[in-house]
Amino acid sequence: MRIFCVLFCLLWTSCSLANELVTNDTIKQMVELGLNEEIILAKIDAGPSRFDTSTTALADLQKAKIPNPIIAAMISAGSKPAGPAASTAPAHPLATLMGAGGTNAGSESQFYVGPDDNLQRITPTKVVKEISRRKAWIPYYGAFAQPELFIFIDGAVSKNAVESHELQFRTSLDPLNIRLVNLGLHKKRQDRFIVFQGSYSDREIQFNTEQDETGLYVLTFNEPLKPGQYAFLYNPGSASGSFWNMFYDQAGTSFAFDFAIDG
Secondary structure: OHHHHHHHHHHHHHHOOOOOOEOHHHHHHHHHOOOOHHHHHHHHHHOOEEOOOOHHHHHHHHHOOOOHHHHHHHHHHOEEOOOOOOOOOOOOHHHHHHHHHOOOOOOOOOEEEOOOOOOEEOOOEOOEEEEEOOOOOOOOOOOOOOOEEEEEEOOOOOOOEEOHHHOOEEEOOOHHHEEEEEOEEEOOOOEEEEEEEOOEOOOEEOOEEEEOOOOOEEEEOOOOOOOEEEEEEEOOOOOHHHHHHHHHHOHHHOEEEEEEEOO
8 A cells, every 4th residue: 555655646746746836835735745855856856946935934834844955955946947848949049048058047147138139148246245334423313323234246347248228137036036226336445336224225226027938037127227337136035025134144145146237
């Protein structure tokens, strides 16, 4: 009877879930069915997947007694689009580029800009954080003001030059974990930076999102961006309402996808 149950679970995993989008609820169901941890990890690796890895969601997974190795694999996988169906039609240029890159969708390097026939990969760069109380001297205000949090990106100018008419970005990363900012230049350090207090930054820029035929998110803007230095900030564990503080606190796992628009 036990062998029959194991065979049934294997068959259910390979057939019923073959093309199913794997989510937090899917993982819970698989654990409740008693599937082996290796099988669940293999399913996560095969994708497609869309996991909620916010702090609240992680607490819920722990409450559901999901093993830590599985939770870690969910965080690593993030949002992974489905593989393209077999077709005799020419491959989508982005799909070709992703295949040539040899990276998994959901990794930090999956960020592109440009039209379909001229896609450019934007590689991530690490950020450096600092705290400042430069306004503490201001009478009455300084004693109660929150400290300013600085995020620095190395160098005065991005190596990723983007033409203004190509401002369409694609990514496999969850847009809830991304913010777009206009970077300032720290004249003394000659590094680009963003500064914020609490959960607010006046340099944040809103963008629109939708999914294309490859399952990636397309990021567009209501108005053209002016010439300058910009960056998409990404933190894999940040929740929508607390992005800035979590980005600063978890700078070791945060990334910036920087680019420049020439004048």
